Amino acid sequence: MPPLAVRAWSATTALGRGVQAQHAALLVRRSGLRPNDFGPDNADGVPLPCWIGRVDGLEDAPLPEEFARWECRNNRLAWLALQQDGMLEAVRDAVDRLGAERVALVIGTSTSSIGASEEAYRDLQPDADGTPAFPPALARPIVHTVHSLGDFVQRVSGARGPCITVATACSSSAKVFAQAARLIEAGVVDAALVGGVDTLCGSVLYGFNSLQLVSAQPCRPFDADRDGLSLGEAGGFALLERVPADTRALRLLGYGESSDAHHMSSPHPQGLGALQAMNEALARAGIAPEDVDYLNLHGTSTPANDRIEAAAVASLFPARLHASSTKGWTGHTLGAAGIVEAVFCLIALQHGTLPGILNSATPDPACGPQIRFDNAQASIQVAMTNSFGFGGNNASLVFGVSA
Amino acid sequence: MSALVATIEGVGFWTTGLPGWDIARDFVRDGRLPEAPPARPSPQLLAPNERRRAPGTVAVALEVALAACEAAGRDPASLSSVFASTHGELAITDYMCATLADQPETISPTRFHNSVHNAGAGYWSIGTGATAATTAISAYQATFAHGLLEALVQLATGVPAVLLVAYDGASVGPLAKISPSAGLLGGALVLSRSERAGATRLSAALADGESPAAAGPLAARDPGNAMAPMLALFDALASGDQHATLSAGAGRILQLSLHEPSLQETGAQRRG
Numbered sequence: 116m117p118p119l120a121v122r123a124w125s126a127t128t129a130l131g132r133g134v135q136a137q138h139a140a141l142l143v144r145r146s147g148l149r150p151n152d153f154g155p156d157n158a159d160g161v162p163l164p165c166w167i168g169r170v171d172g173l174e175d176a177p178l179p180e181e182f183a184r185w186e187c188r189n190n191r192l193a194w195l196a197l198q199q200d201g202m203l204e205a206v207r208d209a210v211d212r213l214g215a216e217r218v219a220l221v222i223g224t225s226t227s228s229i230g231a232s233e234e235a236y237r238d239l240q241p242d243a244d245g246t247p248a249f250p251p252a253l254a255r256p257i258v259h260t261v262h263s264l265g266d267f268v269q270r271v272s273g274a275r276g277p278c279i280t281v282a283t284a285c286s287s288s289a290k291v292f293a294q295a296a297r298l299i300e301a302g303v304v305d306a307a308l309v310g311g312v313d314t315l316c317g318s319v320l321y322g323f324n325s326l327q328l329v330s331a332q333p334c335r336p337f338d339a340d341r342d343g344l345s346l347g348e349a350g351g352f353a354l355l356e357r358v359p360a361d362t363r364a365l366r367l368l369g370y371g372e373s374s375d376a377h378h379m380s381s382p383h384p385q386g387l388g389a390l391q392a393m394n395e396a397l398a399r400a401g402i403a404p405e406d407v408d409y410l411n412l413h414g415t416s417t418p419a420n421d422r423i424e425a426a427a428v429a430s431l432f433p434a435r436l437h438a439s440s441t442k443g444w445t446g447h448t449l450g451a452a453g454i455v456e457a458v459f460c461l462i463a464l465q466h467g468t469l470p471g472i473l474n475s476a477t478p479d480p481a482c483g484p485q486i487r488f489d490n491a492q493a494s495i496q497v498a499m500t501n502s503f504g505f506g507g508n509n510a511s512l513v514f515g516v517s518a
Numbered sequence: 519m520s521a522l523v524a525t526i527e528g529v530g531f532w533t534t535g536l537p538g539w540d541i542a543r544d545f546v547r548d549g550r551l552p553e554a555p556p557a558r559p560s561p562q563l564l565a566p567n568e569r570r571r572a573p574g575t576v577a578v579a580l581e582v583a584l585a586a587c588e589a590a591g592r593d594p595a596s597l598s599s600v601f602a603s604t605h606g607e608l609a610i611t612d613y614m615c616a617t618l619a620d621q622p623e624t625i626s627p628t629r630f631h632n633s634v635h636n637a638g639a640g641y642w643s644i645g646t647g648a649t650a651a652t653t654a655i656s657a658y659q660a661t662f663a664h665g666l667l668e669a670l671v672q673l674a675t676g677v678p679a680v681l682l683v684a685y686d687g688a689s690v691g692p693l694a695k696i697s698p699s700a701g702l703l704g705g706a707l708v709l710s711r712s713e714r715a716g717a718t719r720l721s722a723a724l725a726d727g728e729s730p731a732a733a734g735p736l737a738a739r740d741p742g743n744a745m746a747p748m749l750a751l752f753d754a755l756a757s758g759d760q761h762a763t764l765s766a767g768a769g770r771i772l773q774l775s776l777h778e779p780s781l782q783e784t785g786a787q788r789r790g
Contacts, residue, residue, distance in 0.1 A: 155619075156622075157622060158623055216724070225634070229611065232693070233614075233615050233618050233619070235692070236615035239619075239692055247691075247692050249692055254695075254696060256696050256697060257658070259693065260604065260697055262604075262656040265657065265658075269767075275770060277657075278664075279664045280656050281653060281655055282635030282636060282655065283636040283654050284634045284636055294653070297672060297674075297675045298671055300674075301522065301670075301671045301674040302519055302520065302674075303519050303671060303724070304519075318614050318615075318618065318630075318633065320622075321622040321623060322614070322625055322630035322631075323630075325626065325627040325630055326631070372652075372653075373649055373651060374643035374648060374649050374650065374651065374652050375643070375649070376595075376644055376646070376647050378644065379637070379640050380627075380631040387649065505640065506634060506640025507640060507643060507644065508636055508640065508653075
């Protein structure tokens, strides 16, 4: 594929707001995880006992009055994330330079604003006909559907190109890069804002708990004693454009997408889908596995996911590869994991900060030499990220510095 | 943008009362309705126990997807796919929200993993063994237009053939007043780059404008489902109309042209 310039990029997570906050926490190995203080409460009257990556301050950051129709936790985080690192100015500038209809919006999420629907169900009120109905303040249809996020970003950006919400669970905001790259390559648009936002809600906390995938401790990716994931929330964005001759911007070099064709919530035991996505991304970037310097793993810290991903990585890459999961910093941010970990790759390319793994001490014998617990500092050329989701949906992205 | 083009190799269709594309075409041409149609599809891809338990949206998505592949004579496992749904499975959203408000720890793990928007895509890839890329998207009222656009863009950037599946189900509970959607409706197209004798060629381009209210027989019969905007295209295909317009959101439309390539045209393309 023709490489694309990453003209602007940002992430907001439990580590803080914007790229600088992410980079500072990666450097000093400061985790954003905390004991769960997010409802709904369980039968014992307390939040589910686990650790979470919560973004501070959302409760006190309502949307501006003109966007009140979209008010909910998820769109608040989208708005907060767009305020960082000049993201909103960058997309509005692209609209001015290229024309509103030449800028696409491709945004990923897993649960979008279902937290607002949960809230409405906790506060149902009898309607005129006596049946339970949403309270008036939450009877806004656009916040109770998955495209709420894409619709909100369209409203605030002024772009009039294709506007799509991708919802493939935890691969969502990696796949947005692929769909945007196709829209640009096919000539439908000249630029695309990609990204993703997912916020904590009862559905994901109690849903993952029902699958026995949530750890009572901070997650420990690739540790021999790992026993589950920590959930988090995050938002992030990137602006993609064709590479102009004069730019030194970081680049999207390739993407790969695949299906496990195996099980709704368990990965393929031999990691076939993961390998297929990684191989396709490398082929599209026109590079060999030896060329990759840093790989951000999906690495959720569940026993099966990490074992299978480590084996796939060991079978494809040489020992020199530095591979790590950053879920110990942010928690698993679900539909936002792809964009957050893409931003970590861009930080690695720009600053040479290669994250290790937090909280993990005992390597699993399943881990190859690629899996690194310690941070490293090195000037690198190519970084890659993996995102795998329910339904066996896989995506890998390759980023590089300009030649 | 220049127009994006594709050959429509196969069509799948299912709606409450018109369970199949041939039946829907008969209805469009002479108003015929089948006697005692089934209340929900029975997709053969699923094992019998899963067939009964599967959410309605998954059942209709698999049914129309398989029918489109059979009509096209394509192996489902060979195709990449785009699954487009406005709301996903609203009955599961209602279940999740009601259970969380009452007894959060009793959430069913199966209902939770079926709550993801890509559940239909996941069951499709598992049932057919398709390891190619699949995606699941929504664009609210413009969902079908953007599903079609993504399928056409995949063809334009190198994929030889792609499966597009669009569907929505019925809303239930308090959510029904907020996200109204009635019945089960699904449509699927197998689209390819190359021309094929006798197969309709579709071209599509984005433009400014508002989509006119759909007036065809299928649209008039089934206006209450959230995926009803797709019926502008299926009405045109059934009646032989050469134009259809889909809302693409924010004052944009996707203008569609349909034509049957002549044999000489097809031959020329093949020689070229």
